[in-house]
Amino acid sequence: MTWLIILSMAAVVFVSRHLLLEPKLPIRLSKNTLTFLSYSAPAVLTAILAPIVFVPEGQLAISIHNPYLTCALVATILAYVTRNTLLTTVLSMGLFFILY
Amino acid sequence: MDPAELTSITTTKTKSFLAGAIAVMPLTIAVIPWGILAGSFALEVGLTPVESQAMSAIIFAGSAQLVALGMIKAGIGIGSILITTLLITSRHLLYAMAMRTHISPLPLKWRLGLGFLLTDELFAIANQTHKGDTPAQHQFDRWYALGGGLTFYFGWNIATLLGIVAGQSIDNLGELGLDFAIAATFIALVVPTVKKPSILVCVLVSLMLAVVCAVFAIQAGLLIAAISGMAAGMLYAKLTNEGSVVATDADSTQATVTVKKEDNA
Numbered sequence: 001m002t003w004l005i006i007l008s009m010a011a012v013v014f015v016s017r018h019l020l021l022e023p024k025l026p027i028r029l030s031k032n033t034l035t036f037l038s039y040s041a042p043a044v045l046t047a048i049l050a051p052i053v054f055v056p057e058g059q060l061a062i063s064i065h066n067p068y069l070t071c072a073l074v075a076t077i078l079a080y081v082t083r084n085t086l087l088t089t090v091l092s093m094g095l096f097f098i099l100y
Numbered sequence: 101m102d103p104a105e106l107t108s109i110t111t112t113k114t115k116s117f118l119a120g121a122i123a124v125m126p127l128t129i130a131v132i133p134w135g136i137l138a139g140s141f142a143l144e145v146g147l148t149p150v151e152s153q154a155m156s157a158i159i160f161a162g163s164a165q166l167v168a169l170g171m172i173k174a175g176i177g178i179g180s181i182l183i184t185t186l187l188i189t190s191r192h193l194l195y196a197m198a199m200r201t202h203i204s205p206l207p208l209k210w211r212l213g214l215g216f217l218l219t220d221e222l223f224a225i226a227n228q229t230h231k232g233d234t235p236a237q238h239q240f241d242r243w244y245a246l247g248g249g250l251t252f253y254f255g256w257n258i259a260t261l262l263g264i265v266a267g268q269s270i271d272n273l274g275e276l277g278l279d280f281a282i283a284a285t286f287i288a289l290v291v292p293t294v295k296k297p298s299i300l301v302c303v304l305v306s307l308m309l310a311v312v313c314a315v316f317a318i319q320a321g322l323l324i325a326a327i328s329g330m331a332a333g334m335l336y337a338k339l340t341n342e343g344s345v346v347a348t349d350a351d352s353t354q355a356t357v358t359v360k361k362e363d364n365a
Contacts, residue, residue: 002151005178009168009185010158016189018215020196023204027197036334039302040191041220042293043329046306047322048163048188049286051314052279060315068280075284079291086126088288093133093281100277 067099113243120225120247127221128255130288131162133281135256138165139263140278145173149264156260160216160253164188166282167322176319187323195223202240210242217249220289298342302333 020027053072054060064070075092082088135156142152142165155165164185171181195218196203203214214222225248226240294300306329313321336342 001178002147002172003154005168005172005181006151006154006158008178008182009155009161009164012182012185013159013161013164013189013192014216016186016192017196017218018212020193020200021203021211021215027200032334034197035337036330037190037194039299039330039333040194040326042290042299042303043306043326043333044163044188044191044322045286045290046303046329047310047325048167049283049290050307050310050325051321052283054311055314058314058317060311067277068283071280072283072287075287076291079288083292085285085288086130088291089130089281089284092284092287096277096280096284100280 067096070099071096116241116243117247120241120244120249121251123225123244124221124248124252127224128252130281130285131221131252131256132259132262133278134162134166134285135259136263136266137278137281138162138169139260139265140267141166141169141263143264143267145169147172149268152264153257153260156257160219160256161185161189162256163282171319174319180319184322187326191220192218195220199223199226199240203242206242214242214245214249217246217253219249219252221252222249224289296337296342297340298333298337301336302329305329305332 019025049072053068054062056066056068061069071092074095075088078084078088078091138156139152142155143149147155147169155169159165167184167188168181171184196215199214199218203211206214222245226245290303294303306325309328310321310325313324318324
């Protein structure tokens with residue numbers, strides 16, 4: 001069963017990456033679909049990261065004592081100011097391991 | 101082709117390959133804790149070491165792997181796992197569309213190879229090369245993309261292996277807070293994309309719904325939060341006529357890839 005999950009996930013991921021690179025494919029996506037899809041990266045990435053930050057132990061933790069939240073705020077500020085992925089991740093993770 | 105010319109072409113390829121490898125290095129370093137988490141979490145969920153490594157080697161999609169592992173652990177069926185995978189990975193349709201003009205004319209083995217390696221990180225560095233280029237240089241470099249893509253692939257798999265090894269010898273690796281690496285990397289990737297109010301609306305709606313769903317342990321939380329965020333962002337953009345996009349009438353809503361490309365130019 002695990003192999004079935006791994007192989008079918010691999011197929012889904014590969015098709016999503018390769019499908020639109022295929023020159024024989026006549027692509028006609030509606031403009032609305034394209035606009036909708038253009039929000040997918042921020043929406044999906046946020047939906048993955050938000051529970052890690054706000055619900056680290058299965059319960060809402062909006063508090064200065066939640067290191068995930070504190071360090072996520074620092075990371076947000078760093079990312080906004082520096083626009084530097086490595087600096088943002090390394091500094092906020094360093095702070096996280098000090099606080100955690 | 102004379103030998104000197106051949107040598108010069110080979111050198112150019114190597115240089116491009118190495119330039120790509122160097123460009124992706126910061127992102128590869130940032131992904132190490134996350135790879136360790138992917139490897140150790142897979143063991144914790146009950147996968148064998150070979151299955152755990154195979155996820156990174158064959159699927160090669162960190163967020164999809166980690167979310168799927170969480171769903172396997174919760175005993176959720178393969179159908180829901182695949183639908184969630186499709187949603188998480190749907191952004192690659194956009195990446196592929198944006199790179200279609202560069203990659204689709206290439207031979208099949210290049211299309212398959214670069215298609216397999218097309219991650220957020222590869223897309224990010226492949227686009228950076230085009231920014232400061234003069235029109236003459238404004239050409240997609242397949243060797244640069246391959247260098248970046250392969251480097252990231254091996255970095256991800258080595259980090260996974262570290263996680264598998266550490267997971268077997270260290271207890272409670274999951275309690276070290278490695279999952280913050282996901283949050284930190286995604287914050288670093290999301291924040292710079294918030295260039296318009298509608299994207300901010302999209303992010304805030306996704307954030308609030310994802311938190312609410314997590315608090316109430318709703319399994320489809322990621323789907324609900326992401327799709328609602330996307331819809332909210334699009335709705336906000338339509339209601340406020342954000343941007344300079346002229347509204348098209350119902351008959352001409354069919355847009356080809358070339359339209360999208362012009363938007364990006």
